[in-house]
Amino acid sequence: MRKIGLAVLLAVAVGWLASFFFTLQQAKLLGIVTLLVTMWTNNALPLGVVSLLPILLFPALGIIDVNHVTPNYAKSIIFLFIGGFMLAIAMQKSDLHLQISNRLLRVFPHTARGILYAMAIVSALLSSILSNTTITLMLMPIGLFITDNPKLKVRILLAIAYGASVGGILTPIGTPPNLLLLGYLEEIGLQAPTFVEWMGMTAPVVVTMLLVMPWILSRGVREESVGEVKQHPEPLTLPQKKLLWIIGGLSLLLVLNTPVKPWYPGLGLNEKALLLGAGLLLFMPGIRLLDWEDSRAIPYEIIFLFGAGFVIARAFGSTGLAEALAQKLSFVHVLPLWMVLAVVALFVSFSTEITSNTALTSIALPVMAQLYGIHHADTVLILMVTTIAASYAFMLPIATPPNAIIMSSRLIEVKTMAGFGFFIDLIGVLAVSVAAYTIWQWMV
Numbered sequence: 001m002r003k004i005g006l007a008v009l010l011a012v013a014v015g016w017l018a019s020f021f022f023t024l025q026q027a028k029l030l031g032i033v034t035l036l037v038t039m040w041t042n043n044a045l046p047l048g049v050v051s052l053l054p055i056l057l058f059p060a061l062g063i064i065d066v067n068h069v070t071p072n073y074a075k076s077i078i079f080l081f082i083g084g085f086m087l088a089i090a091m092q093k094s095d096l097h098l099q100i101s102n103r104l105l106r107v108f109p110h111t112a113r114g115i116l117y118a119m120a121i122v123s124a125l126l127s128s129i130l131s132n133t134t135i136t137l138m139l140m141p142i143g144l145f146i147t148d149n150p151k152l153k154v155r156i157l158l159a160i161a162y163g164a165s166v167g168g169i170l171t172p173i174g175t176p177p178n179l180l181l182l183g184y185l186e187e188i189g190l191q192a193p194t195f196v197e198w199m200g201m202t203a204p205v206v207v208t209m210l211l212v213m214p215w216i217l218s219r220g221v222r223e224e225s226v227g228e229v230k231q232h233p234e235p236l237t238l239p240q241k242k243l244l245w246i247i248g249g250l251s252l253l254l255v256l257n258t259p260v261k262p263w264y265p266g267l268g269l270n271e272k273a274l275l276l277g278a279g280l281l282l283f284m285p286g287i288r289l290l291d292w293e294d295s296r297a298i299p300y301e302i303i304f305l306f307g308a309g310f311v312i313a314r315a316f317g318s319t320g321l322a323e324a325l326a327q328k329l330s331f332v333h334v335l336p337l338w339m340v341l342a343v344v345a346l347f348v349s350f351s352t353e354i355t356s357n358t359a360l361t362s363i364a365l366p367v368m369a370q371l372y373g374i375h376h377a378d379t380v381l382i383l384m385v386t387t388i389a390a391s392y393a394f395m396l397p398i399a400t401p402p403n404a405i406i407m408s409s410r411l412i413e414v415k416t417m418a419g420f421g422f423f424i425d426l427i428g429v430l431a432v433s434v435a436a437y438t439i440w441q442w443m444v
Helices: 002-018 024-042 047-052 054-060 066-074 076-094 096-105 112-127 132-145 150-167 176-188 195-218 238-256 271-281 292-297 300-318 321-328 330-334 337-354 357-369 379-390 401-407 414-438
Strands: none
Touching: 002 024, 024 047, 024 054, 024 300, 024 321, 024 357, 047 054, 047 300, 054 066, 054 300, 066 300, 076 096, 076 176, 076 238, 076 271, 076 292, 076 300, 096 112, 096 238, 112 132, 112 150, 112 195, 132 150, 132 401, 150 195, 150 401, 150 414, 176 300, 176 357, 176 379, 195 238, 195 379, 195 414, 238 271, 300 321, 300 357, 321 330, 321 357, 337 357, 337 379, 337 414, 357 379, 379 414, 401 414
């Protein structure tokens, strides 16, 4: 109850202070957002419950009526994510993720640095498809038993958590902020990157981070052998082979569906339908990798969280709050584009350290969209930087679920995470900014 009371107190205080600078409706909106963010952060109520509160609070306080709130919880982009969840559940049920991790771990030398690279890359690749929370939970026991060297053990756990955050940006379904961006672009009528285009844009950032981050973590650790990490992987089972064929077929369709202008128009298929279709295919006779009972494992609270994020973004636009906040940031208009991208990435990355990256993204997107105006040529670029930077927070346990999970091992001190995380934050900001300025602006 104390946590709820603290959230209400902060919401009232923020709303009252905001009333001196914004309209009453905008001030109330800021108060509600403060309430939601605080309760998402301090776990005053279950995540799904907090995420459904906008359905009650927004109409009650005159922000948006209920008929304009509820459709945000069923946007078409959400069904893309549901299809991705079904594939992820099948991967876990068939243990295909263990087969992938076993094979990848064997590629690297069994030295301290080699193991750090292996665990970071395995975590990143799996987190591009599966939940980064799930991947961190699955890989942490491996990290704890690879070696008895306490210093190396801490670095391995950090590599797992950081790798999960790094890899989440690789695909549109890798982490919730990515889906929020796609839904927001659809809401304001701007063209979103296709699945393959997204991966083409984010791959240089992910590769850069996976080259640099494990190297930083390996500094100060002796290059000693740490023995065998895993036994030889077993042969693939029939369910694993079926799932690999489905994922391979889906990947091929996504590639063929991506237009290469002006030479190739693409297949013109709806990517949301492709992902959902692949998920539903898992239930079909002859394949039967999932039963309907398995669908209970879909994290519906995350879907409600998406809905809340879409509601917040819509409210920031409909009340004029996004434009009002953007006007207070109008000084960026005099800065060159490369500097604007760097400032946005730096601000978002370090702001995410103290709050949920999903909540921050839902608030930041409508504000950043108004920096130059929704239909400006660089708006999608700025929104991409905002979204990717929101996932790159490595300093504090509260910043991301993977950070919090490895802290539960009780082996890592906050100052250790903050010490490594500060420099990796800066590298992430630099990687995102450089990629955006040199590559992304020609692709969006």
